[in-house]
Amino acid sequence: MFQLDYMDHRPLYEQIKEKMKVLIISGVLKPNERVPSVRDMAQSLTINPNTIQKAYKDLEQEGYIYSIRAKGSFVTPINNKIHQARIGGLMPEIDKLVSELAYMNFPKEQLVSRIEEIYGKKEEKND
Amino acid sequence: MFQLDYMDHRPLYEQIKEKMKVLIISGVLKPNERVPSVRDMAQSLTINPNTIQKAYKDLEQEGYIYSIRAKGSFVTPINNKIHQARIGGLMPEIDKLVSELAYMNFPKEQLVSRIEEIYGKKEEKND
Amino acid sequence: MFQLDYMDHRPLYEQIKEKMKVLIISGVLKPNERVPSVRDMAQSLTINPNTIQKAYKDLEQEGYIYSIRAKGSFVTPINNKIHQARIGGLMPEIDKLVSELAYMNFPKEQLVSRIEEIYGKKEEKND
Amino acid sequence: MFQLDYMDHRPLYEQIKEKMKVLIISGVLKPNERVPSVRDMAQSLTINPNTIQKAYKDLEQEGYIYSIRAKGSFVTPINNKIHQARIGGLMPEIDKLVSELAYMNFPKEQLVSRIEEIYGKKEEKND
DNA sequence: GTGGTCTAGACCACC
DNA sequence: GTGGTCTAGACCACT
Numbered sequence: 001m002f003q004l005d006y007m008d009h010r011p012l013y014e015q016i017k018e019k020m021k022v023l024i025i026s027g028v029l030k031p032n033e034r035v036p037s038v039r040d041m042a043q044s045l046t047i048n049p050n051t052i053q054k055a056y057k058d059l060e061q062e063g064y065i066y067s068i069r070a071k072g073s074f075v076t077p078i079n080n081k082i083h084q085a086r087i088g089g090l091m092p093e094i095d096k097l098v099s100e101l102a103y104m105n106f107p108k109e110q111l112v113s114r115i116e117e118i119y120g121k122k123e124e125k126n127d
Numbered sequence: 128m129f130q131l132d133y134m135d136h137r138p139l140y141e142q143i144k145e146k147m148k149v150l151i152i153s154g155v156l157k158p159n160e161r162v163p164s165v166r167d168m169a170q171s172l173t174i175n176p177n178t179i180q181k182a183y184k185d186l187e188q189e190g191y192i193y194s195i196r197a198k199g200s201f202v203t204p205i206n207n208k209i210h211q212a213r214i215g216g217l218m219p220e221i222d223k224l225v226s227e228l229a230y231m232n233f234p235k236e237q238l239v240s241r242i243e244e245i246y247g248k249k250e251e252k253n254d
Numbered sequence: 255m256f257q258l259d260y261m262d263h264r265p266l267y268e269q270i271k272e273k274m275k276v277l278i279i280s281g282v283l284k285p286n287e288r289v290p291s292v293r294d295m296a297q298s299l300t301i302n303p304n305t306i307q308k309a310y311k312d313l314e315q316e317g318y319i320y321s322i323r324a325k326g327s328f329v330t331p332i333n334n335k336i337h338q339a340r341i342g343g344l345m346p347e348i349d350k351l352v353s354e355l356a357y358m359n360f361p362k363e364q365l366v367s368r369i370e371e372i373y374g375k376k377e378e379k380n381d
Numbered sequence: 382m383f384q385l386d387y388m389d390h391r392p393l394y395e396q397i398k399e400k401m402k403v404l405i406i407s408g409v410l411k412p413n414e415r416v417p418s419v420r421d422m423a424q425s426l427t428i429n430p431n432t433i434q435k436a437y438k439d440l441e442q443e444g445y446i447y448s449i450r451a452k453g454s455f456v457t458p459i460n461n462k463i464h465q466a467r468i469g470g471l472m473p474e475i476d477k478l479v480s481e482l483a484y485m486n487f488p489k490e491q492l493v494s495r496i497e498e499i500y501g502k503k504e505e506k507n508d
Numbered sequence: 509g510t511g512g513t514c515t516a517g518a519c520c521a522c523c
Numbered sequence: 524g525t526g527g528t529c530t531a532g533a534c535c536a537c538t
Binding site: 291292293303307310311321322323324325326327 | 510512
């Protein structure tokens with residue numbers, strides 16, 4: 001499904017979280033679809049299952065997946081309540097980044113058009 | 128100047144970096160203005176000078192301050208070459224955040240107006 | 255693996271960096287091979303682990319090694335992206351040296367043959 | 382004559398040495414021409430005269446200038462004996478740089494042509 | 509057991 | 524007095 005980058009300084013579970021998010025956001029994994037089991041993913045990445053467990057637990061808290069005991073984990077459908085909390089946590093981060101870019105005279109127009117583009121891709125998928 | 132939060136899980140030098148960035152971005156510390164010496168800040172925060180040194184060194188690499196041996200540390204004037212590299216490193220982060228917000232159906236208009244606001248504050252200062 | 259020269263005026267971590275670079279460039283340490291752990295090297299040189307850490311961190315920034323928490327440090331395979339940046343930083347240095355040699359009437363042919371020789375050794379290793 | 386860069390981490394006298402070398406190598410300062418007095422340069426750069434003194438002393442040792450008591454300092458004519466020693470000291474540095482570039486697969490041809498160019502400029506001046 | 513962070517206290521080069 | 528380097532010894536996060 002994906003590979004780990006050992007050059008990356010973040011903990012492995014952070015990388016796994018990110019890769020999973022990309023798969024979900026990009027639509028490769030669709031709402032209510034089953035994601036690989038902890039054991040399978042641990043085996044295919046040849047790392048400790050605890051590391052996967054930790055990543056899945058975080059993803060569940062951030063509203064990306066939900067798990068059903070003895071059945072597996074599944075992609076959370078959008079517009080879930082939990083997403084609102086997640087969005088609230090994301091706003092300070094985006095503020096920080098934008099302030100930094102503004103300070104360094106990064107053109108606002110360029111930033112906005114970048115956002116338009118990302119939102120545009122999403123629209124396409126929804127068609 | 129500011130206080131540290133010992134409940135925060137991040138390393139102290141990360142917190143110091145963040146607080147300093149806010150002071151610089153918000154214009155409290157102006158370009159070429161002198162920032163507190165390593166020793167002074169260590170004393171006022173009652174932590175070890177090495178921790179400050181580490182924070183200052185990182186801030187220097189990210190283009191926020193520059194240090195001169197035996198003279199002190201100063202705020203880097205904007206439009207410095209090093210800022211371009213920093214901006215390059217920031218773009219993937221902003222892309223990731225925006226993708227996440229788009230996925231969660233956060234309204235694009237709200238995001239753009241938030242950006243307008245932050246850039247607006249900057250304009251005011253420049254007046 | 256190597257010894258430190260306490261008569262040398264440079265900081266210890268600079269010496270360590272240089273020796274490590276020689277080992278890597280000469281091929282004694284091969285790509286993706288593990289280098290001694292921070293603690294082991296500190297013990298074998300009878301200096302403080304922090305000094306090694308500093309050297310390793312710098313070597314990582316210059317593209318010679320990469321570190322994985324809880325796993326160890328390893329030699330970076332060549333043709334990595336980070337090398338391009340490093341090369342860019344090296345060019346002004348080489349220009350300065352060559353200008354100086356040219357000014358002192360050091361024969362160009364001798365300089366070029368010296369370069370041929372160094373590149374030649376590299377070819378041999380690749381065979 | 383030139384300006385100091387306080388962003389540069391090297392000691393001031395190192396920068397002064399480098400700038401003076403450039404002036405001499407580029408031919409702006411000609412053999413046996415008088416270089417600015419310690420006092421004048423200290424005044425124009427608004428730094429401590431000791432710093433200039435240190436730079437001049439080093440330049441003399443490296444064969445770039447010679448000083449006559451009560452008369453001032455002058456540019457050393459080329460092909461002086463002292464230059465041979467300097468060249469000897471430069472060779473290990475160039476070897477180190479070239480090894481590093483070779484290791485990172487920097488094309489030999491590109492390096493050689495760069496050298497040709499630098500030597501070429503020197504020829505022009507001698508015409 | 510590994511790399512990363514932190515403290516306390518020291519010395520050095522530079523200006 | 525300033526930033527930079529170093530030591531000794533400790534604790535933490537991660538695998």
